[in-house]
Amino acid sequence: MTESAGTKTEDCHAANGVKPGRNGMVKNHHHHLQYQKQEKVYHAACNGELYSRPFIESFEETPMLVAVLTYMGYGILTIFGYLRDFMREWKIEKCHIAREREEQKDFVPLYQDFENFYTRNLYMRIRDSWNRPICSVPGAKFDLVERSSNDYNWTFEYTGRVVKDVINLGSYNYLGFAENTGSCATAAGEVTVKFGVGVASTRQEMGNLDRHEKLEKLVASFLRVESAMAFGMGFATNSMNIPALAGKGCLILSDELNHASLVLGARLSGSTIRVFKHNNMQSLEKLLRDAIVHGQPRTHRPWKKILILVEGIYSMEGSIIRLPEVIALKKKYKAYLYLDEAHSIGALGPGGRGVVEYFGLDPRDVDIMMGTFTKSFGAAGGYIGGRKDLIDYLRTHSHSAVYASSMSAPVVEQIITSMKCIMGEDGTTIGRSRIQRLAENTVYFRRRLREMGFIIYGNNDSPVVPMMLYMPAKIGAFGREMLKRNIGVVVVGFPATPIIESRARFCISAAHSKEMLDRALDVISEVGDLLQLKYSRHKVLPSLDRPFDETTYEENEE
Amino acid sequence: MNVGVAHSEVNPNTRVMNSRGIWLTYALGVGMLHIVLLSIPFFSVPVVWTLTNVIHNFGMYVFMHAVKGTPFETPDQGKARLLTHWEQLDYGVQFTSSRKFFTISPIILYFLASFYTKYDTAHFVINTASLLSVLIPKLPQLHGVRIFGINKY
DSSP states (O other): OOOOHHHHHHHHHHHHSOOBOTTSOBOOOOOOOBOOSSSOOBOOOOOTTTOSSOOOEEOOOOOHHHHHHHHHHHHHHHHHHHHHHHHHHTTSSOOOSOOOOGGGTTSOOSSOTGGGHHIIIIIGGGGGGSSOOBOSOOSSEEEEEEEEOSSTTSSOEEEEEEEEEEEEOSSOOTTOOOOSSSHHHHHHHHHHHHHOSOOOSBTTTTTOOHHHHHHHHHHHHHHTSSEEEEESOHHHHHHTTHHHHOOTTOEEEEETTOOHHHHHHHHHHTOEEEEEOTTOHHHHHHHHHHHHHHOSTTTOOOOSOEEEEEESBOTTTOOBOOHHHHHHHHHHHTOEEEEEOTTTTTTSSTTSOOHHHHTTOOGGGSSEEEEESSSSSSSOOEEEEEOHHHHHHHHHHOHHHHHSBOOOHHHHHHHHHHHHHHHTTTSSSHHHHHHHHHHHHHHHHHHHHHHHTOOBOEETTOSEEEEEEESHHHHHHHHHHHHHTTEEOEEEOTTSSOTTOEEEEEEOOTTOOHHHHHHHHHHHHHHHHHHTOOOOSSOOOOOOOOOOOTTOOOTTOO | OOTTSOOSOSOTHHHHTTSTTHHHHHHHHHHHHHHHHHHSTTOOHHHHHHHHHHHHHHHHIIIIIIOBSOSSOOTTTTGGGGSBHHHHGGGGOSSOHHHHHHHHHHHHHHHHHHHHTTTOHHHHHHHHHHHHHHHGGGSGGGTTOOGGGTTOO
């Protein structure tokens, strides 16, 4: 039973309006529904006809002073980089980099010296913030191996000690299934005894087990599609299957912030690739219309097929795809839609079925449903779901199915057990309550960070929470200061992000308790004051704390 | 700063000059250089303007037209290795906003330097030669062209 359009419109308008609070106080709300490069954030009404719930996201623009200081920071680092290179060349400073041997001076060089400039002069100074070895399961808390460096991070030494009980805000452990105890671990252990740890063959040959078939049926019923197929590697699900779907004479429309696996798959397919602005439906529609009007270059014949590549949740931006609008455009222009739910499966929707369920849409409107098991299910690999003829085609044409070894049996069992838990087929409400807790933790964490004055990107319901750091020196400083206070975070900078948008990326998990989140928020506020990270110019008044209710969409509902 | 991991932008160099605030930072940088040179005694105002113009153009020549490739590894299998930074800008598309800005800015600086040197012949020759050294490589006709093999490999 669908709601009337009037009700939807009313919901959307209420989300944008200003209502008196419970005690009569009028809260100052900012809903930034559209990100425009050329303008500051502004209000835009969402289309009530397409959306069944408010779509609230924020992308506050970089303050100009911060941008200028960030460029100056990179400029200074570059100058010092050249100075260091000069000192290494003249033996003033010890050289740790790989060098050409003197006898091979006149040969073609083996090393591209300039391509290493960034790594040896900028990244090396702060690389202790990345690739830290851990020595426990990455759940809500984990243990880190302590290491030290005597030569400014060129080499590390283990001290033999362990940093214990670090709050984990860096793992994609959305539903908390990264566990070494419980029913999932037990089932995986039993299957390991029975089937072993690997199959050493492909799905097309000896590597097909009945557990794989059972998993694929379960995935299809979970996604509510006709058929599904599982792959042993998540990245390869995109990069090896898009070449099987599109080829010469096809057009691929790719979001500008798509993951490298999608980009690689699009490139390997040999199709023409055009990029639209991130989550910008006007940009996508313009490309679709131009593609149909003008056809292929030079010959102007129609494209064989047009494939739109989008992701459910963008892992660096925290934004959620505007799927109702994408589906409307796909139907209008008769294109195909490839939806990568690597992060959103399990993390969105009341039943954890991803962004399609989150918006209340029909799974059959999405032609190719892709996702991974590496995040919410605590396993590895990916899947593609869709119509039976599509999946049957992929079984014989997918590069992964023909050449890659199939998924390991304990991994299959971990997925089966966690998916049944999410669907409630194990007879408990553990899965449902985890999904609920993830949504509650997400909204709470984002609201508190915004109230503190940090610039947070992304959709309000996205468990990926990018927090802007901007300046290169603060990337390493933030990571180190947080670890000093026993919180593990992921920091990201240029060239993985735009040059003025370095950030810390928090990943919320259902395994986090409110005490853990409060502890983390207190520490983030403390470090934020220490490093002056509270850049936001849109102060949000603290709202009255109330329990999260799944049916409550308006922030200021009485 | 995850060097070497999956990333959707093939060459981040293409977008740096389009970021918010880069033009302002560039203008402030040139202004700061000029103020620093003005602070040096023994240098008269015309000499300072000529020095500002020459140093700015030399820096622009080095960083935009002499240095090739990227300071980080890119997943394009070395395609950008033989391109100067100017040729990597905006995926090689000509007449974009950034290209127009960086083409016009040395001309404006040249006008200012000529004015403040009172069109002295010696300063004029130096400033004009310096301007041409950064203007000629920016011409669309010379995209990817290496005259006499200059900076070819």
